[in-house]
Amino acid sequence: MIKVTALPEFIIQREEEHTELTAPLSTLLRDISLSAKIVNREVNKAGLVDILGSAGTTNVQGEMVQKLDKFANERFIAAFQTGGECCGIASEEYEDFLCFEDHLGMHPKYLVTMDPLDGSSNIDVNVSVGTIFSIYSRLSESGLCTPEDFLQPGTEQVAAGYVIYGSSTMLVYTTGHGVNGFTLDPSIGEFCLSHPDIKIPKTGKIYSVNQGNYDLFEEGVKRYIDYCHESDPETNRPYSHRYIGSMVADIHRSLIKGGIFFYPATKVSPRGKLRLVYECNPMAFIVEQAGGRATDGKNRIVELKPNGLHDRVPIFIGSPDMVLKAEELVQKHKP
Ligand code: AHM
Ligand code: MG
Secondary structure (H helix, E strand, O other): OOOOOEHHHHHHHHHHHOOOOOHHHHHHHHHHHHHHHHHHHHHHOHHHHHHHOOOOOEOOOOOEOOOHHHHHHHHHHHHHHHHOOEEEEEEOOOOOOEEOOOOOOOOOOEEEEEEEEEOHHHHHHOOOEEEEEEEEEOOOOOOOOOHHHHOOOHHHOOEEEEEEEOOOEEEEEEOOOOEEEEEEEOOOOEEEEEEOOOOOOOOOOEEEOOHHHHHHOOHHHHHHHHHHHOOEHHHOEOOEEOOOOOHHHHHHHHHHHOOEEEEOOOOOOOOOOOEHHHHHHHHHHHHHHOOOEEEOOOOEHHHOOOOOOOOEOOEEEEOHHHHHHHHHHHHHOOO
């Protein structure tokens, strides 16, 4: 008989193995997984808009139908607010961070940064989307949390993860002791350990970038893309190009199969598009924990000090050998 390990059981085992993991952190992770199941249910219904009503309309129960990114945001926030383990949250959906009252007197020491539904423009066409999160310990002693609590470099993350709502729904997370992936079994409603101790291949055959921006990239990035196109059987080139346009899905594929995903600076967006605090840092922590690499073309993503919650950063992330090659060409052809 195959032993199935469900996420709550796995989290308890982890706590016993790594005593620095605390019960509140485990509770937070369980809150996230529960909210993810609810978001998953709604994402799966997205194709039924003609029957259930589209965002902004009223459904048959007379309820206002929400956009899914707003729904996901509210769902996660409600879980953190009532759980009592989290003192505040920064979300892609809000300009500023949100502090929670310590209504249960639990003196919560953790805070969460998150993108509740990344790639949500893909939902209408049935393409994978994702939730991305990081958990930090607060720096302030007590009372309301402060901007400094949220502007810590990624090296301070105590946990990070993502949920991919795709052909199946998966939750992948790290607490700094490797990366584990859980697939939602809808028949029992549990995330079950399906990808233990994920290790990213050292190199791969797939590069992932919005190549429509080619003309807008700096010289080094163009040279790397040209390198990916060249024929060289020894290094398995030309590489294949895959771009979903949903960061979680593109990076998840790289994590499992090997590959590189990059969203570099362009002439019109000199800092790239993706956000350091709640998109790049969590993905970088996960990929590094799996043996991969994540940089802005030079510096480790997780060592960058954010100045604002919504700072953007160029990112090169994935199999270490591929990221190193991209960095080499970017640095060599620096303007
Ligand atoms: P979003 O936070 O508005 O959803 O944007 C982030 C998404 C990423 O998932 C993806 O990698 C990127 O935008 C794609 O951008 P582009 O369409 O410019 O290639
Ligand atoms: Mg996003």
